[in-house]
Amino acid sequence: MAVRPVFIPTREGEALVDIVNVDFSWSPGLAVSQKQKSIAALHDGYAQMSPGAKILEVSSKSPDALGVQLSAFNMGVGSLGGQFISVESLFQSSKVFTDSGTLRGPFRELMRKAPKEARRAELLKTSGRLAHFSFQPTEAREPVIWPLEPKTAFYDWLYLNALYHSPCKEQVLNYSAFTDIEFNPMKSSTARPTPWHCGVRYASGNC
Known part of the structure; x- marks a missing residue:
């Protein structure tokens, strides 16, 4: 059971x-x-x-x-270049870590990866403690900082935006x-x- x-x-x-x-x-x-x-x-x-x-x-x-x-994994948005970017890949690429006082990330290159590949990226395992999220889907936009709390708020927002479109x-x-x-x-x-x-x-x- x-x-x-x-x-x-x-x-x-x-x-x-x-x-x-x-x-x-x-x-x-x-x-x-x-x-x-x-x-x-x-x-x-x-x-x-x-x-x-x-x-x-x-x-x-x-x-x-x-x-x-x-x-x-299958929900996402289209980029200006026409490429599909999944919610999961957007989420992983927006992570910013702190390691001995040094910020590492975000890792925008993960945005173009498949969801599972982005989630398992070695960079995310070796960059320290998660500090916040920095959302910047295109270089034309200023990054938006999302705190870690409330939990899942950033992921929820990404998903709702993808669902809306x-x-x-x-x-x-x-x-x-x-x-x-x-x-x-x-x-x-x-x-x-x-x-x-x-x-x-x-x-x-x-x-």
Whole structure:
């Protein structure tokens, strides 16, 4: 058995989301087929609690093409040169570290890397302690500094901006609940997963 959260966007409260933890039968294994069995069990468990709910798994393992497209690795923006830049690569390229009083970064070259390659870049492992984020998608713009707190605020902002410009954004409104099978709150250092519950169902204003 396993437990995963189901996220239900709401207009009530500051969090803009309700969280329901669901017990379900976990299918072990790294294969996509095993992940999708676990997703189906999770969704079935929530459907028993909330009949009629429309649930979307948002991850690269989603059985729904929309859920795959909305995963953070597949969401992004187009550069002036026409290249697609993922949310993940933008995030990693904006990191600034401090090492013995010296600032290192940001590493803009990571912006052009594939998401997994950017996340695993050796520069990010050997540059010291994370100090803040410096967002500058083009040289024509002044860098914007983002602090580390609130946690995930910068990543959430990147994702919401990408979602706003995505042709998929209106389809999000067809769903009332979201899951991310890869997100285990017992093992994560952040309070919530990305994407941020599909932009809190398209920035909550459309709930």
